[in-house]
Amino acid sequence: MKESGFDNKVAKFLTHSISSEELDDLNLKLKDEVYHKVFRSQIEIDYTTRHIMSRYNADKAKQQLLNKIRQDKRSIRRLNLYRFGKYAALIVIFFGLGYIYWDHNYRQGRSQVMTKINEQITLELSDGTVKTISEMGNVSVHNKSGKRVGLQQGNQLIYHKGNKAKELVFNTVKVPYGKRFVLILSDGTRAHLNAGSSLKYPVEFIKGDSRKVYLNGEGYFDVTEDKSHPFIINANELNIQVLGTKFNLSAYPEDEQIKTVLVEGSVGFYDTSSEFDESSARLVPGHMAVWEKQGKTLEFKEADTELHTGWMDGKIIFSHMPFDDILKKLERNYNVHINNTYEELSQVRFNASFDTETITQVFEAFSKNYPMKFKVNENEVIISKPSK
Structure with a gap:
């Protein structure tokens, strides 16, 4: 049976006021299928309301949501949506290439660590x-x-x-x-x-x-x-x-x-x-x-x-992780240098999972959820602020 405290933690998550301890507890609760289904429903409602209704008229929003649901049904087998629930249950928004949910959280800018690329x-x-x-x-x-x-x-x-x-x-x-x-x-x-x-x-x-x-x-x-x-x-x-x-x-x-x-x-x-x-x-x-x-x-x-062990199976899993730390992991995994000139992104935390995606597909997934421009040139990725 669902606890009342669960609803409070979900509300705090959606309003970006959840503490680290509460977030850890929420992640553990979401291993339970009952909690996971309730959380998924609340996130989808919140996403639809804030990210669609605020930008489009009601008819267009309804059609976009219906299209999204159809896309989910077609792609659920290919991307193992439910399997990922046990790895990071907070990720419930589907974008075709990964699962991403973001929230703002301040973090100091990252000093760039340039590592010589070695293939062997x-x-x-x-x-x-x-x-x-x-x-x-x-x-x-x-x-x-x-x-x-x-x-x-x-x-x-x-x-x-x-x-x-x-x-x-x-x-x-x-x-x-x-x-x-x-x-x-x-x-x-x-x-x-x-x-x-x-x-x-x-x-x-x-x-x-x-x-x-x-x-x-x-x-x-x-x-x-x-x-x-x-x-x-x-x-x-x-x-x-x-x-x-x-x-x-x-x-x-x-x-x-x-x-x-x-x-x-x-x-x-x-x-x-x-x-x-x-x-x-x-x-x-x-x-x-x-x-x-x-x-x-x-x-x-x-x-x-x-x-923390999914990497052995080729997965890249982020849980409530600052974008700067995500870039470090992506650099290691894909053997690329990433230059982030869009400082606002350093204040954003994401939950996400990728496995077979290319580096281009990874950033396509991020850019669908959070506006950004990116360019992949061989072993370098440049991220910049989108033009208005």
Whole structure:
């Protein structure tokens, strides 16, 4: 049965006065089909009233709404509208290429981070040699003595199991924008690396020592359990320690936060200036830890894990995200530079989902919901204010 508090949160969402905590609660409620249907109905009424009736006469508005409903019915199978409901239930307006709902929320302008476009996945060996990894390749990896320590099979690199190493020898995989890659470490741990990420790791772990790797970017880790050898991921100033678990870690250097979303198991945290405290608070499944880089504070809160792991299936999912942060993710995913000269957009938050769309189709979807001009020129996108 629907709670009265649900209606209040929906009203606040529609009037752009909802708090972050209320928005998180609303997202969780919308996993329930009953809440989802009610919310969808209210959003469609609000959209029709504010965005159609205010711009056209009643007859034209009615016809446009009817056309929209027919379009939804024709396209619902192709775009899996209902499937997306569990990822970001707040997105209920359909535009043919994605789902977008916007609201205004002030945010400081983003400093442009220009990243050199690199098309190839690379493997850096311990001696500094850099090898290019072809996604269709089948190549052996050898140590400096000539022994084979790993094998690349397509989009994954598998290291041989072993714990006889006397010293740590590190390799580093770098994944450019527009690519993803999977590493299977010598202990069996799987690391899915997202676009624009790198992982430094031992070719073989040492018996009796902790298993420590270094992440720059985003990765989903399925850690092999070994109580005698804790698994530690260093993300710049933050260390994440686990025994055996599944979680997503986002630690891009240009982001203001480091986010850890736990799917299974438990993880603990400590900064690089201290030691791990066994009695410290642990993250539990279905929750997210947010580390603020500037304030060096750690906050735990409930999270929809699928919103943060959809990238492994090729989805790009935004939930109440500022447009500037969306542009960062689009740059990484599509391997493009985006120059936003329309500063007003920096104050807008969106919820959206895309998977097979091209970068042009993505911005066509945004421009149908929020007036903007854009131009795609090879690996550059320029966004500007529309002329009156």
